[in-house]
Amino acid sequence: MKVDFFRHNIDEDDIQRVVDVLRAGLSTADDTMHEFESRFAEFLGIPHIIGMSSCTEALQLTLLAFGVGPADEVITTPMTFCATSNAILHVGARPIFVDVEPTTGNIDPDRIESAITRRTKAILPVHLYGQMCDMKRIRGIADNHHLVVIEDAAHCLEGEREGIKPGGLGDAACFSFYATKNITCGEGGAVATASQEHASILRHLIQHRVDQSGIDAAQGLGLPPDAIPGGWYSGMNVIQAALLIGQLDRILTLWRRREQIAQMYRESFEKVDAMWLLADGYNIRHARHLFTIHVPADVRSDFLASLQERGVGVSVNYQPVHLYEFYRRKFGYNPGDFPVAEKIGSETITLPLYPLMTDDEVAYVIESVKAEVVRLLD
Numbered sequence: 001m002k003v004d005f006f007r008h009n010i011d012e013d014d015i016q017r018v019v020d021v022l023r024a025g026l027s028t029a030d031d032t033m034h035e036f037e038s039r040f041a042e043f044l045g046i047p048h049i050i051g052m053s054s055c056t057e058a059l060q061l062t063l064l065a066f067g068v069g070p071a072d073e074v075i076t077t078p079m080t081f082c083a084t085s086n087a088i089l090h091v092g093a094r095p096i097f098v099d100v101e102p103t104t105g106n107i108d109p110d111r112i113e114s115a116i117t118r119r120t121k122a123i124l125p126v127h128l129y130g131q132m133c134d135m136k137r138i139r140g141i142a143d144n145h146h147l148v149v150i151e152d153a154a155h156c157l158e159g160e161r162e163g164i165k166p167g168g169l170g171d172a173a174c175f176s177f178y179a180t181k182n183i184t185c186g187e188g189g190a191v192a193t194a195s196q197e198h199a200s201i202l203r204h205l206i207q208h209r210v211d212q213s214g215i216d217a218a219q220g221l222g223l224p225p226d227a228i229p230g231g232w233y234s235g236m237n238v239i240q241a242a243l244l245i246g247q248l249d250r251i252l253t254l255w256r257r258r259e260q261i262a263q264m265y266r267e268s269f270e271k272v273d274a275m276w277l278l279a280d281g282y283n284i285r286h287a288r289h290l291f292t293i294h295v296p297a298d299v300r301s302d303f304l305a306s307l308q309e310r311g312v313g314v315s316v317n318y319q320p321v322h323l324y325e326f327y328r329r330k331f332g333y334n335p336g337d338f339p340v341a342e343k344i345g346s347e348t349i350t351l352p353l354y355p356l357m358t359d360d361e362v363a364y365v366i367e368s369v370k371a372e373v374v375r376l377l378d
């Protein structure tokens, strides 16, 4: 048997919507964009959605829109895809990593306060694998220190914690519709924010600075005229929006199947002593973007290779960002700087998780993992 690491969920109706847009000579672009943005806003319960070309662009321009720039520090997690911290670098600011919770892999709120300096401007938490960070605590810390909170919710479209969704307590949340994300248009992203002013500034930023309402909004916030630079063209395009509209309608049905598969994995692996799983937090709806198992670091590469040989697509999410060559050289990071993130990074294996997986495929993945546990760990 062969189980792909990922298969998308774009169906014939989604494809037809793209065809319709093309046949209409792209003249329905505004309506289609509006439909996507308003449906997504309704799903999240956040008033303003701005479609973007990617989550990376969304993060970068949201940082800019909230006035983060050179000489500023942004507190974030090393246990993420490098897009998170690269966005901070792109606006000229410095990422300040804070180690993660051993149970969830999310940024550890207990460690945030001691990383705050007078240069700190923002906190950029990542809802790792789809489990939301403790946004109440993070918001509280941010308010005490007058910081902006921008959520990297690339994994967390469907997530909730204590009834709060991404963008609910953060000043803005950024999403990804990259090829392997929960819903996808190949590449794409979005920003959600409750702030009318910042939504206007973002729309202004992504249109070569031609939108006067963005300039007005910036002035309304008391920013100097040149505080908001211009010159991007980073909005989502109509073909991306057309592909996403139908997937947004099905989003919770798709999520339910991933939840079911995740529960099958959890039940099968929870009692296997030789490996461990991250914890599901209390009062949470896990968005189930990625399902990871964790094995001792010295067998991880054998484990990955054997699963591949058995036809099970696997991946590693993530090598902690501070250990990337570029970050080590630029900022002098070393192994041992963030031991919890490093431990997770050296032990984690991502298994296939997507709605089109059949029960037989799930059973085969489980059987394959258990066989490798016996072979490599008993």
Ligand SMILES: *Cc1c(COP(=O)(O)O)cnc(C)c1O
Binding pocket: 053, 054, 055, 056, 057, 080, 081, 083, 084, 126, 152, 154, 155, 175, 176, 177, 178, 187, 188, 189
């Ligand atoms: C995928 C991802 C991104 C980047 O998303 P793009 O849409 O590909 O730019 C950012 N952060 C995290 C955590 C991701 O997984």
